[in-house]
Amino acid sequence: MSGFAYITGGASGIGRGVAQMLVKHNIKVFIADRDIDGAQKVVDELNKDSQVASCAHVDVANWNSQAKAFSQAVADFGRIDYVYPIAGIGERVSIPNDPSATGFEMPDLTVLDIDLTGVLYTVSLAVQQFRKQQPGKNGLRGSIGCVASVCGFYCCPTLPIYTAAKHAVVGLVRSYGKYLPEEKITMNAICPNVIRTNISTGAFYDTLEKENLLTPIEGVIDTFEKLLDEQTSGEIFEIGPNYKQQGAVVRKAQEYLDKESQRTFEVLYHRGRPLHQPR
Template sequence: MLASKGVKVCIADMNLEGAQKMANQLGNGAFAVQVNAADWDSQLAAFEKAVDAFGRLDYVYPIAGIGERKAIKNDPKATKFQKPDLAVIEVDLTGVLYTAFLAVQQMRRQEKDKDGFRGKIAATASVCGFYCVPTVPVYTSAKHGVVGFVRSYGKYLPEEGITLNAVCPNVLRTSISVPAFYDNLEKEGILTEMKGVVDAFASFLDNDISGECMEVGPNGGFSAKAPAPHLDKETTRVMDAIYERSHRLHEPEQ
């Protein structure tokens, strides 16, 4: 998507070998760095390498993700409390926020391009960020968090010449689950193809929309998923008051 437009690419991934293979295929100066998405220092080092190589970052894509784990064991005989495994939150939500906030800091230092942008950020969320999925509660919580972050911060950032959006696919064939699961969905005709996801990401490149979450379905189409409407006009006024009260948190330091 980007390389075909002549954009130079840095791929950051835990799997350095796989990322480097992809970079080699892309050519045009693409390179790979190893990163642990859940670790701030690791992400910072990756960003610094990309900035050193390119001078500026026009597009940033926080797309790291892992699937649901057993947060706590269901052991009726247990007599002690178990700390839950929240690795999914650390990667799928905290990691996305790390990437986005690194991107915002870098883009604030950059001059606007010919179209008036300092940079564009597009994250990967999931339809689990919209719907109730009872057996994957931690993953669903993380994706709801990404959707809420994008819909909120994405409506502020254009004031600074930055856009923030998300793509929310249905189930894709990835390494998150086992092949048999994807095979079964494919047989039913409800497995989402990667092309629809790429098309959704591409839709952010040449326009100024921000704060939008694109739902991508098994039929390949995508559309912006509207957030829930306010309960009444009084609620709208409360939200406006919170916006006005909190705007100072994002203003330049004096």
């Protein structure tokens, strides 16, 4: 196996693990991360034996920043076969809670900017590049592997913006991911429960670990590995604390209320299809 990959958030956590896995399969990686020092450290580790990785500083919530880095990756590699929008952050105060304040403050939607808009930017870059490429040996122009969260289908009342962003990513994959195979492109999402990364505090992770509630990062990496050359698309894979016993569980979308609702969406599919055809 061989190829070229673009990863956001590859300086640590899941992104770092995915980069390591890809290199084992002779896939060269380009890491885009706001932590350029961390990204460079990963690149140096991966390049110990041969030149297989490079990186760039990127603000995923900024289109120009992502486009510049992605263009550099294309220039370095000639083509991109795998794209992983992994960069993300956790919930923060969005609506100020100060009853004594005068006037109104704009909500902080940074989480939405990074966890949703940033993903949409990465997906857009990937699809535009894939459309320019001929299919590879696996018959695909390219594959996209998103990292969402179990908050993409479960709801946490105190994490509203994060939950909204992850619901949106799941909706994107379940919808667009079912269309993209028409263009020989696949897109899936992995939704892990809580993994020990740098998105939260050590004390929070320690609390979960005491109750055996942490999800092994290997579950995400293993599932992405199994999807490398699969034709599967538009699927959501849940990875939970019991991954070693349960494996990756495919979470199906909501069933239609009735046959009329199903038929309505068949009509909607054909109405929207021209939006994705060549101009």
